[in-house]
Amino acid sequence: MLGHLIVIAVLAVIVISLGSGMFYLVKDSSDSKRTVRALTIRITLSLLLIGLLFVLYALGLIQPHGIYQR
Numbered sequence: 179m180l181g182h183l184i185v186i187a188v189l190a191v192i193v194i195s196l197g198s199g200m201f202y203l204v205k206d207s208s209d210s211k212r213t214v215r216a217l218t219i220r221i222t223l224s225l226l227l228i229g230l231l232f233v234l235y236a237l238g239l240i241q242p243h244g245i246y247q248r
Contacts, residue, residue: 180239181234181239181240182240184230184234185227185230185231185234185240188223188226188227188230189227191223192220192223192224192227195216195217195219195220195223196216196217196220198216199213199216199217199220202216
């Protein structure tokens with residue numbers, strides 16, 4: 179259960195970072211680096227999430243499942 183909560187929290191932070199990147203893209207001046215920083219954080223968190231999913235799977239804390247259960 180803790181693994182699921184961590185994954186959901188990381189996904190929420192990724193969405194927030196994406197939103198802030200979009201906000202900075204629209205509102206900031208063209209020489210601002212905040213858009214690049216926000217999107218860099220999003221990419222880093224996405225890679226961290228993929229690694230976290232592999233680790234949680236290897237530890238047996240999460241199990242993959244398909245659409246159709248057999």
